[in-house]
Amino acid sequence: xxxxxxxxxxxxxxxxxxxxxxxxxxxxxxxxxxxxxxxxxxxxxxxxxxxxxxxxxxxxxxxxxxxxxxxxxxxxxxxxxxxxxxxxxxxxxxxxxxxxxxxxxxxxxxxxxxxxxxxxxxxxxxxxxxxxxxxxxxxxxxxxxxxxxxxxxxxx
Numbered sequence: 001x002x003x004x005x006x007x008x009x010x011x012x013x014x015x016x017x018x019x020x021x022x023x024x025x026x027x028x029x030x031x032x033x034x035x036x037x038x039x040x041x042x043x044x045x046x047x048x049x050x051x052x053x054x055x056x057x058x059x060x061x062x063x064x065x066x067x068x069x070x071x072x073x074x075x076x077x078x079x080x081x082x083x084x085x086x087x088x089x090x091x092x093x094x095x096x097x098x099x100x101x102x103x104x105x106x107x108x109x110x111x112x113x114x115x116x117x118x119x120x121x122x123x124x125x126x127x128x129x130x131x132x133x134x135x136x137x138x139x140x141x142x143x144x145x146x147x148x149x150x151x152x153x154x155x156x
Contacts, residue, residue: 005045005153005154008033009045011031013050017150020055060113064115067142068112069112069114069120069139070109070112070142072108072139072140073090075107075108075134083101089133090110093123093127093128094123095112096112097112124139
């Protein structure tokens with residue numbers, strides 16, 4: 001574990017990963033701690049920004065966005081130094097669940113979730129191509145998500 005996160009904090013985070021709705025009392029029982037100790041540790045994790053929030057895990061298909069694709073975006077020449085305008089435009093796009101600046105032949109990686117292939121086609125050909133400063137894209141259609149973890153702790 002890191003300097004800020006000890007074994008007890010790690011166990012607390014694993015317990016929350018398994019059941020994010022667990023009560024303070026249930027967490028205290030599971031970790032053999034007092035309720036006040038669990039509460040203090042949770043507050044410390046939030047204050048240190050090691051724990052950024054509590055988010056439900058959903059099934060995208062049940063929400064009507066069962067088609068996923070990774071889209072690699074290449075910026076225009078010289079744009080690597082000026083990614084902010086491109087990123088600002090990407091923020092306004094619908095269907096983008098995740099975006100990251102990456103190394104290699106491409107500059108940005110997007111995770112896109114849509115209802116069907118027709119909606120993906122419209123996203124790629126209409127919405128994404130309207131972004132200025134973009135040179136090209138490479139789209140990888142996700143066939144099946146075999147590992148999907150909310151987070152990993154050191155050593156996992």
